[in-house]
Amino acid sequence: MIKLTDKVEKDLKEFMEFTLKSEFGEEANPGVSEKCEIVLKQPVTKDLCYDFRKIRQRVLCRAWELIEKEKIPFRDAIRKSWREIKEECARISAVI
Secondary structure, three states, X not given: OOOOOHHHHXXXXXXXXXXXXXXXXXXXXXXXXXXXXXXXXXXXXXXXXXXXXXXXXXXXXXXXXXXXXXXXXXXXXXHHHHHHHHHHHHHOOOOO
């Protein structure tokens, strides 16, 4: 397992904020954005599971939600978000 330094974790968090900002075309703001809320309300489908951008968008939105609600570090939020989406995709026979 890779151990992230505080600087790397900070850089990753800034990258995530930048990615969400560029993806949604809005300023990064505290809390989960309205667009992320919409993304997270959408059902998990095979299309989502196999779409490179859609699945990463959902993972980042979920990670941001976890950071805000559970106050967990970025790296833990990303891991948990990927674990959740992999389980959800597996349930609909879309193994990733």
